Amino acid sequence: MGIPLDISSGPEDPQIHAGVAVIGGGVVGHGIAWEAQRSGRSVVLVDDAPGSGASWAAAGMLAPVSELHYQEEDLLELMLESSSLWPGFAAGVAAATGSDSGYLTTPTLAVGADAADRAALMDLRRVQQANGLEVEPLTVREARRREPLLSPGIACALDTPADHQVDPRRLVGAIRLALAGAAAWTPELAVEGAADGFAVQDRAAGLLWDGGKVAGVRLAGGGTIHATETVVANGLQAPGLGGLPDGLRLPLRPVHGDILRLAVPQHLRPLVTSTVRGLVHGLPVYIVPRQDGTVVIGATQREDALPDAVSAGGVYQLLRDAQALVPAVAELELLECTARARPATPDNAPLLGRVPLPAGSGAHIPGLIIATGFFRHGVLLTPAAAAICRDLLDGTADPRWSPFSPDRFSRPLAATGTHIKETA
């Protein structure tokens, strides 16, 4: 591995050579690119609007415990693995850049608004406990001693100390710095960074094939990235990529979320010291405190929306339910309403790994890794996705992650030698 970067940039058709090309500059793509780079590979990250997709809206909760859903134990294992990797990952980013990634071990308080919400949270606690997770009920009085601005009308509170947070916008910025060295991003330059890591501000048009293997990326702007390995990490845009293997079905659907950012006036700081994850008459809402005196309130899940359109009903619901838990939310300054779509899969788990050749052969399409479909868990799963991809680049695959094989929703891939689906 470790092909040195080589840019022969003719005006018409720049040719870039790298060890690894990562398509998609969200938090997952950044994490994979950086992990590949620090494992000794030269890396190119391709995105025409890095960090502006689902990562831009994400609240950054690192919440394997709270995010446990019934019958998603495989996903739980991956989430716990990634959670355990987070401290080292964040420290690595900080050490590489001198820049804080916004990682905080803020504890989480799960709060139910009414008796039905309490029952739902207590039912979930049984599953959480069966999986060895720590979730401890507090009395309302105890919860309000810890968070005095919680409404006295809440029905229950459960301490969930293992669920933490990171600021995804700071994180992407910090990884970007780590990836590109100290080179600052300038929009005039299509390429930033130098030496062994940089980013191309362009859209990937499709995969470049060389015989039966993927050999890089064709750029929409006309250039080509020649790479030993290519990672498809561009979220909802992955299925639209040209040259995907014939028969590979990436069944992603957009699940929109509205998220609010608010400033806490000085006299109300801190509004909360824990992340408050509420269930309010059956609807989830969370309040994530940041160190800069702001809070993030999210997040709706809508499947019938215009791209990036903020829903008036969604904003209303978030403000209503957040006030039900913390009435002083009414006193905050509303700084920003943002909506983005997250890439969801039929089983809520990512499409992560190499693409197997026809069943039984045991081999994979060389040069290609898929890493998309992270849905609500992209930020939490970034260190695990990065580590899993690094292992795949090294030629090893942990069987624990085989349930996330990207071909699990595909008909058996064609047995012929041609794997190229020309859709671009």
Add this chain to the structure above:
Amino acid sequence: MGIPLDISSGPEDPQIHAGVAVIGGGVVGHGIAWEAQRSGRSVVLVDDAPGSGASWAAAGMLAPVSELHYQEEDLLELMLESSSLWPGFAAGVAAATGSDSGYLTTPTLAVGADAADRAALMDLRRVQQANGLEVEPLTVREARRREPLLSPGIACALDTPADHQVDPRRLVGAIRLALAGAAAWTPELAVEGAADGFAVQDRAAGLLWDGGKVAGVRLAGGGTIHATETVVANGLQAPGLGGLPDGLRLPLRPVHGDILRLAVPQHLRPLVTSTVRGLVHGLPVYIVPRQDGTVVIGATQREDALPDAVSAGGVYQLLRDAQALVPAVAELELLECTARARPATPDNAPLLGRVPLPAGSGAHIPGLIIATGFFRHGVLLTPAAAAICRDLLDGTADPRWSPFSPDRFSRPLAATGTHIKETA
């Protein structure tokens, strides 16, 4: 009158000569400047951020009937006068520019959500009728035939056909064009326009005095505008102006309002064809339909806010109450949340007119007109304020408007020859 414009623009201290200097580029200042210009005077408008204050947030309801409050009959007369001037004013702007000012004779529907709201609206109707205003109750069925998306749960609806609307952002832009001729605004140039009307992008530091009369404006940037007449129309900033007459008290306080702009999806257009002004459990809310498929929802009134800070509680209240009247508001796309402060006075009426010299003399401070404190009514009152100022420039004063004299909250002005308060 009609001193020709003369700019001697040395690099250090530009000297501008004009017939009329208008301090403040909100909708009122623009209206006064344009009226002065089309009455044959050369005009300079001074504002470092024209159109960005309260005018930027205003919904533009022209609603003398709905805005009637108990014991504000003097203000009602001014509002009705201005309302009658609106069609000609809008036509004049359109004729001068070929540009639409966004004036529409959209009717208004006053809607009450519950029995108490109905009682309040019916009580108000008695006062409206006593003042000769047309407000006709509709059955809920009739109201919903006219506006099918109104909630069936409303308690009452009253047709208020005389209350119309204008788009304040378009209006300011159109008057700006009218004032400056066809000259486009360029931020690099501090001065736009030519001939007999233009704008200076600077802040007014204070009034320029020449003996006992006001002779123009000192600019914060160092220049001077020499003017025969100076109009103080800079809203909440008026009391901070240097060189105001000694003893003149302009008791303005900021009343903040949150306002929302939303896009109506195609399948819900038109959301409403009337402006819907609701009273929902005692709180006012309105929904103003624009021709471009958007609606404006406002407006809260808050007196304890940070400048331009959008209140989370305010946005929540607006969305809640608007949905109570028109449930489909939940389906809209939230485009913008804006907050601005309006300049309110103790009696909710403007400070409008010349400043009398000590009681009994019958004379006024020469060269000075005050036009501020328009509170919720700046857009509606713009044509009247413009006409009244034009009359004052012509040397006539209609006694009907003497209740709005700008010195009505001041102790008797000093009897000495010095009227200058140096606060700048």
